[in-house]
Amino acid sequence: MLLDFDKLGLWKWILSAICALMALFLLLPILFIVALSFGNSRWLIFPPPGWTLKWYHDLFADPRWLSAAFTSAKIALVVMVLSVALGLLASLALTRGTFRGRAVLRAFFLTPMVLPVVIIAVALYAAFLRLGLNGTFVGFVIAHLIVALPFSVITISGALETFDPSIEDAAILCGASPWEARFRVTLPAISHGLFSAAIFSFLISWDEVVLAIFMASPTLQTLPVKVWTTLRQDLTPVIAAASTLLVGLTAILMIVAALIRKGKSR
């Protein structure tokens, strides 16, 4: 009775109302920033007295925003590639390996996801100060890779678990070498998992704030670092414009991920 939506009577409407309110609560702040980014009020009055593209103009006129966005994209792309490659190898070991301690290894691979990012950030900051990696591209990539890898491992090993290894065996029986079987049979079969891992890793790197604050230098900063430093000074609508572009990118990547999932279920 409680698990049949149409037999809930009055409760059905209460639950529906809660869901509607929750959706509004989650959605309104995002729509609000989008609206503000087109509003002409410097003081973020809502509803805005008029509409303008001034903030986008300011955003694109400032070379620091553009170079920060470019840095973010470069770092996120490298992190994406490395995270999928390392994640794939680690997942193969976790799902196909026969060595002892796989459960422990799996838990270990996931710890960077569990530990507060701030601890990882401060620890890496100290280590990078000694290694001279602070404020470098490599430093950024390593830091972001550490937190992206767990998501890659979860997604890819999830895909591997649903793929029957005996198909790989069949390929080997038909004359493929083990690595050939992996590349030409297993990889295409789990491509949806690899794509999801790639998108997750990209987004994690692209959005990372805490690590980035510590890795950044005056000459090398990512978009979130630029937003962060601007935000600490004032709430200028330029941030609304930058945020709107970020929301747009997230929405596009989510649609791509959904399409991939749909393609897989077909």
Next chain:
Amino acid sequence: MLSFLSQGRRGSGWGMALPALLLLLAFFVIPVAGLLSRSVTEPQPGLQNYETLLGSFTYIRIFLNTFLVSGVVTLITALIAFPVAWALAIMSPRIASVLFAVILLSMWTNLLARTYAWMVLLQQTGLVNKLLMGLGLTSQPLQLTNNLIGVTIGMVYIMLPFMILPLYGVIRKIDPAILQAAALCGATKGQALRRVLLPLAAPGIASGALMVFVMSLGYFVTPSLLGGTSNMMVAELIVQQVQSLVNWGMGGAAAFILLVVTLALYALQLRLFDAEAR
């Protein structure tokens, strides 16, 4: 099915885990261990950093703030997430998929963008205050940022998806026949909810609550932007000690306390819920 050809002999396959393992050892385990060791070696060997942290009210208050905010955030998200997850599990798949899209969009929207939205919404002249005054609930604009109220609202917003999604997974797996049986045995809806549905969903609530609590404990961005410096949480303390005061000993000690609490709760979570799943 048992696969023997691609797996090879017993004990093989670990080599593939090696690159990730080395990366994590060099840039995760060793740095974190280094940071923690500095808590007992700087400025001089000994436990004085821990004595300072646990012995003065200034620092105790920061830990209390952290636990208080995390606890309240966990409670509020659980109260919202339960009815939502319940409805998602039984409503028409089409509407559910729209709600899921909203949840995922919010979850994956840039953290700073979401926090910025709340900074603007909650400021003195912001929309929330205007709304409250328009409804006659308050005559003066309320102070909603630079305090723990702002932090709590911002964190509930961020944590909600992390509670809804695991809870949804658990409620979905409950067999409707059990609740039909409760109804046949004469249970009212209230009784069925309290004595059947809630107990069956309890593992999901507990697991989601633990996750949200642990994530909240170590949160940095939202507390520092919505909370202001007079209402610090542990993560802000660590950053302040390291970045502004260059006091690695104190930063390391605060990090160690946060790490122990986090890992203990994570271990509890694994023990309680992973054992069941297997």
